[in-house]
Amino acid sequence: MVKLKWLGVSVVIITIMMGLASGAPLEVNVEEKVSTFAEYDGSGFTYATNVTGYINITNTGSDDLYDIWVAINLQNAISLSSSFDNSSSGFTIYSGSSKPPTMSDRVWNNINKTNVNYYVHIPHLKQNELVSLFYDVNDTALGIDSSSLFLIDEKYNVSKVPANRAISWRTYLNISMNDTIFNSITGTQTVSMSVNKYLSQSDSDFGSSNWTTLGPISNPQTQNGGSPTTSLFDSPYSTGGNDGLLVESITLSEGGVDYVNISFTVTGNDSITVNRTNYILEPFGFATIGFSFDGNVSGTDIVDVFAVGDASIAVSKNGPSQNASGEWVVWKGNATITNKASGLTYILTNVDVWATSGDFSTNIYGVSFTPSQILSPGGSYTTSDMQFEYDGVPVIWANATFKLIKDQTNGWWEASNTRNATNATYGSDFIVVEKIYVIGTYLLKVTKHVIPNATAGDNVFDVYLVVENIGGEKSPYVYIYDMIPDNFTEYNWDASWIDKDDGNWVNKTAMFAGNGSTDNPMSGYRKGYWWRLYPMTAGADGDGSYSDATEINNNQSVVVFYQMNGSGEFKVLDAFIVGLDPMFSMNEQTSPQIKIVTGSSATNYEGVMATASAIIGAIAIMGMVRRK
Amino acid sequence: MKPMHSCVRLIGVVAIILFLAQVSSSQPIKVEEISDYKIYINITSDSDVEVKNEITLRNLIDKPLVPGIGEIRLQKSHPMKVGFISVPFTEVKEKVKVKDVRGYSGKTNINVRVEDEGDYTSIFYEIWQPIEPKGEYKFIIEYSADLIERGIFFKTLKMPVGSDVDIRNLEIFVNSDWRLTYSEPEMDNSWHASIPANHIAFFTAEFSVLPLPELPIRGYMVFWGAVIIALTVIAVVLWRRR
Secondary structure, three states, X not given: OHHHHHOOEEEEEEOOOOOOOOOOOEEEEEEEEEEEEEEEOOOOEEEEEEEEEEEEEEEOXXXXXXXXXXXEEOOOEEEEEEEEEOOOOOOEEEEOOOOOOOOOHHHHOOXXXXXXXXXXXXXXXXXXXXXXXXXXXXHHHHOOOOOOOEEEEEEEOOXXXXXXXXXXXXXXXXXXXXXXXXXXXXXXXXXEEEEEEEEOOXXXXXXXXXXXXXXXXXXXXXXXXXXXXXXXXXXXXXXXXXXXXXXXXEEEEOOOOOEEEEEXXXXXXXXXXXXXXXXXXXXXXXXXXXXXXXXXXOOOEEEEEEEEOOEEEEEEEEEEEEOOOOOEEEEEXXXXXXXXXXXXXXXXXXXXXXXXXXXXXXXXXXXXXOOOEEEOOOOEEEOOXXXXXXXXXXXXXXXXXXXXXXXXOOOEEEEEXXXXXXEOOOEEOEEEEEEEXXXXXXXXXXXXXXXXXXXXXXXXXXXXXXXXXXXXXOOOOEEEEEEEEOOEEEXXXXXXXXXXXXXXXXXXXXXXXEEEEEEEEEOOEEEEEEEEEOOXXXXXXXXXXXXXXXXXXOXXXXXXXXXXXXXXXXXXXXXXXXXXXXXXXXXXXXXOOOEEXXXXXXXXXXXXXXXXXHHHHHHHHHHHHHHO | OOOOOHHHHHHHHHHHHHHHHHHOOOOOOOOEEEEEEEEEEEEOXXXXXXXXXXXXXXXXXXXXXXXXEEEEEEEEEEOOEEOOEEOOXXXXXEOOOEEXXXXXXXXXXXXXXXXXXXXXXXXXXXXXXXXXOOOEEEEEEEEEEOOEEEOOOEEEEEEEEEEXXXXXXXXXXXEEOOEEEEEEOOOEOEEEEEEOOOOEEEEEEEEEOOOOOOOOOOHHXXXXXXXXXXXXXXXXXXXXXX
């Protein structure tokens, strides 16, 4: 008995986890990377997009983690596989929603299984160790394989540029969030973005060696997209300086300002030979877009994580004491669970305490506790006493089920983000190839000047229509058309466009090939005129001058002049409308002269066959006659 | 495959494609297309056919467009003829005599004029009505022209159609008092097609005064082939009985 009393208070401590205690949040990061190749095809951008995903499970703290189970709802993806592993134990992927064979009931009963289609088990993940899983997003199923997260719209102040001449054009690059895709991503996204624009004279780097000079980029400006900043740098793909443009600190907001406008001026000289092609859609460089935002495209979700860190469980036994009959058979026992980690918080879900005989052969008594107790680092929980009667010396056991809580600082946490994939050469693998039409044949430009002429009379205006062939080849016949607004009348006109001593003439007159007019061509205009000019010689400088005697003499420029007189409530602004009617024109609003080819190419050899029939018939008749 | 005069047809196709190529150069930037093109062809007992072109232009850009001057270029190619006999493996290209040319859009008349150039004829029309961004403008050009190749009991229409802009929806309706004996592509009241810029499509229809059904090969070949075979048999029999 003395012996038993001596044993009356004993404490058995079973340390179930060994290791150094330190703070150790467990990060499970779903990261998707987007590669997009956007290319201008002459009328808009075509896209090819590929999205890949990674699930990175990282022990970023100083506590070791054990028995990690990650329950994954993988969506719109082909399959899940290993990407990288430097864990101490390795890991196993289990596909399907059923219980993995190595998962204990204690885990199975304490993990959220909603929509789970993959479980990943990592027995031991030390500090700074990482397990990375890979999946290929099913872009086709998502409908993004030929689309893009960001829509590109690029326009130029001129729709075409002539070959073999240094020319500048203003580029307007608009990047906007694709609402269709972003609406399907959970949450409201805010995108951080940067754009690197490179001019390129390299055929293998989205440029063209036809550019004898390309650059610099000048006068970069931005609008919208937060507060972007711009800076110029030297593109490695072009020989000049300041031929690269960096736009940083762009912010796009879903449902808010979800676009950015970037404009800049490019100077270049393309050397395509005029006889080789009429025109070419010439690449002049590319832009890479770097971006990131929270959330992912595929909809993949971390449903739950089960993990444990350092902890101890201690069992306390007390007895024997006397029962009501005075027998020394009453024993008490409890268990104490202590969080031994320095930076992990657990939730204690179950504690089982039970007693067996000294030879462990007989279970004497047992109690299950479900405390749902939060255990902060260093914290502990002690069950209430389990009391039973036993006339021997029992052994008291206990086990506990606890797991890491979902918490950003002391537990596991799921993060999800999407960013551009990396390209080893260009940085970002979101590449936008830019092109502009270079015209190797004729290229016409029309400039209209409307100038008050007080000398001629009140509200009299001189109108000069300057047509220039700035291309490299002779043009076909040129049609130029213009309209006189309401409340304006022709002034000092005669019936001829040849003589230059009045208010309507063409210079030079030898280029005038006819004209015509129509009444009330459109609302706001009372008269429409058109002039036909003979084919024009190439090589005008495109400055729109109506007094360039050399170009006029060389048939490189032709000036159509007329005067008009405003009366009543006239609007000079309405006079600034002019049209041109060849195929290749600087004026985007130029309508090509549409040609429809039709006619007849029928054959009918009925006459031949009828003649053959007649001959055979004649032979038959001859036979009949001869027989008679 | 339908047994046609493939060699002759090939010459015709090449000639027409060259004809299209010499007049056209596609737009580097598409600003316009023919979104709808209906051709109504009425084959009368007269030597000419009546053609009504119902054309809808679509502005593809975000600025107003004035179509300006447009052109319908007509050419007729056929085998060389000796009297009423067409000489196989020959081809003649010539202008098309057109008359009664008229253009209008709704109640508004459109200026049209006809000019002969070399071996083709052009109908020029003028449209000064701006088409709003992404908007459409429909107009009609009518004319009469000799586009039919006539035989004794059969007459044939083979019409090429192409343009230097895309023709999104082409529909051709052919009306004749005679019976349809052959069509290629097969006709279901009308032909439907979509023709990209600088491409050309051919539509063939043969009509006969004879009560023949629609056949998979040209009716005149069937009819006159049968006549030749019958007469040959008769001739052989008669000459053998002698």
